[in-house]
Amino acid sequence: PVSDQAFVTLATNDVYCQGALVLGQSLRNQRATRKLVVLITPQVSSLLRVILSKVFDEVIEVNLIDSADYIHLAFLKRPELGVTLTKLHCWTLTHYSKCVFLDADTLVLSNIDELFDRTEFSAAPDPGWPDCFNSGVFVFQPSLETHGLLLQHATDHGSFDGADQGLLNSFFSSWSTADIHKHLPFIYNLSSNTAYTYSPAFKRFGSSVKVVHFLGPSKPWNYKYNPQTGSVLEEGTGLANQNQTSFLNLWWKTYQHSVLPLYS
Numbered sequence: 001p002v003s004d005q006a007f008v009t010l011a012t013n014d015v016y017c018q019g020a021l022v023l024g025q026s027l028r029n030q031r032a033t034r035k036l037v038v039l040i041t042p043q044v045s046s047l048l049r050v051i052l053s054k055v056f057d058e059v060i061e062v063n064l065i066d067s068a069d070y071i072h073l074a075f076l077k078r079p080e081l082g083v084t085l086t087k088l089h090c091w092t093l094t095h096y097s098k099c100v101f102l103d104a105d106t107l108v109l110s111n112i113d114e115l116f117d118r119t120e121f122s123a124a125p126d127p128g129w130p131d132c133f134n135s136g137v138f139v140f141q142p143s144l145e146t147h148g149l150l151l152q153h154a155t156d157h158g159s160f161d162g163a164d165q166g167l168l169n170s171f172f173s174s175w176s177t178a179d180i181h182k183h184l185p186f187i188y189n190l191s192s193n194t195a196y197t198y199s200p201a202f203k204r205f206g207s208s209v210k211v212v213h214f215l216g217p218s219k220p221w222n223y224k225y226n227p228q229t230g231s232v233l234e235e236g237t238g239l240a241n242q243n244q245t246s247f248l249n250l251w252w253k254t255y256q257h258s259v260l261p262l263y264s
């Protein structure tokens with residue numbers, strides 16, 4: 001049954017909540033048939049919680065300090081892994097049998113319900129090092145046992161990049177070789193701001209992209225947008241390439257049409 005499956009995202013502050021809202025509305029606009037869940041932390045304001053609850057079926061607060069002792073311990077030993085350990089909370093959503101996690105800086109361009117045909121752990125290659133998966137989009141199966149093992153792995157080994165991607169890649173280390181069905185096609189996690197060196201491939205396949213990921217330091221919400229022209233302002237950024245600009249404009253269009261009205 002589809003009611004025991006969910007799309008899950010994470011927002012630890014009000015800024016990332018803007019991303020989560022755009023993502024949630026993009027899933028709704030594409031007629032997602034699964035539940036929508038957002039994990040938040042105590043820093044998220046009460047206003048944003050109200051707005052989030054208009055888009056997501058469940059707004060779940062996760063609080064490292066109040067959690068089970070072993071989580072608290074993991075956190076104290078490796079405080080630099082704070083947001084990473086928060087992301088791992090998605091494995092505690094055991095009232096769902098299968099979930100798709102999406103970073104709050106992703107945007108869904110067409111229906112992606114078919115991702116639920118995949119199994120744990122499925123993800124797309126990272127554009128920077130294709131033998132690693134990118135942890136911005138992945139299919140997983142909630143399980144307290146897996147959650148505990150992940151936390152144990154975090155305290156024992158840390159993360160080679162200081163974040164969830166390094167940790168998850170060393171935990172699910174057989175991803176690159178074991179099962180091709182666990183390699184999601186790149187169109188489910190296309191980083192908008194990578195200057196692709198294989199431009200014929202981008203020309204050939206770019207239009208079938210289903211999920212755009214604004215990975216890296218410049219997030220859509222850092223840009224200024226002109227609602228009159230429907231375009232982000234390039235001045236002062238100098239970083240955006242043409243493909244990125246059209247994806248940024250799509251993000252902002254979704255924000256204008258589907259998120260701003262939620263505040264009135």
Ligand code: UDP
Pocket residue numbers: 009010011012013016083087102103104105106136214215216217
């Ligand atoms: N995140 C968050 N608050 C933060 C940083 C990250 O909620 O301060 C969550 C959010 O869901 C975000 C994900 O963790 O999309 C991964 O971080 P980010 O997308 O910034 O990393 P990147 O994809 O750029 O490597």
Ligand code: MN
Pocket residue numbers: 103104105106136213214215216
């Ligand atoms: Mn991201």
